[in-house]
Amino acid sequence: MARTExxxxxxxxxxxxxxxxxAVSGKIDSLDELKSDKATVIMFICNHCPFVKHVQAQLVQVAQDYQAKGVTFIAINANDAETYPDDSPENMKEVAAEAGYPFPYLFDESQEVAKAYQAACTPDFFVFDGELKLAYRGQLDDSRPQNGIPVTGESLRAALDLLLQGKPVPPEQKPSIGCNIKWKPE
Incomplete structure (x- = not known):
């Protein structure tokens, strides 16, 4: 397991x-159509990464809890599906159904979106306010595979709670740690 921040x-x-x-609906989704005027969470995830699998159930729970409060969640997989076939759109659709993803699971085949966000790992979280300005980036919580800390979504939940209250999110934020994004050969 490569650990990338x-x-x-x-x-x-x-x-x-x-x-x-x-990958689930087959339709093209845009940030303009999906964004929330309260907060928008963009997560770079994939199917095969043990760090993503470790937090998957909590991702679903956090999304369900905060979608009810008007927050939008968008998951993006930018991994090279040729080198990592587990991350193909067909497998994305299967994983989304099995895990019960309540959010769109988009495929960034060109990897241009991941590069624009400077995403580095899976999972990697970006939270934008109602004006699509970055308010939080970093970890879901302190849990990692095999560290014994429960997966709660605490860091992401705290940032969303502050945004929903109209308060600033403190700038001291911990980076996410996960598998590196599987970039295509240049």
Missing amino acids: SNMIPLGSPAPLFSLPD
């Missing part, structure tokens, strides 16, 4: 716009 891009950065195919 988030790039921790500057807070206040605007969300790069995108349109990507949803």
Whole structure:
């Protein structure tokens, strides 16, 4: 398991716009159509990474808890599906159904969206406010595979709670740690 940290891009950065195919529905979804005027969570995840599998049930729970409060969740898989066939759109559709993803699961085949976000690992979380300015980036919580800490979503939940209350998210944020994004050969 390669351990790669988030790039921790500057807070206040605007969300790069995108349109990507949803592996589940087959339709093209855009950030403009999906965004929330309260908060939008963009997660870079994949199917095979043990770090993502470790938090998968909590990702679903956090999304369900906060979608009810008007927060949008968008999952993006940017891994090279040729080298990592487990991360193909067909397998994305299967994983989304098995895990009960309540959010779109988009495929970034060109990897241009991941590059625009400077995403580095799976999972990698970016939370944007109602004006699509970056308010939080980093970890779901302190849990990692085999560290014995329960998966609660605490870090992401705290950031979302503050945004929903109209309060600033403190800039001291911990990077996510996970498998590196599987980039295509240049």
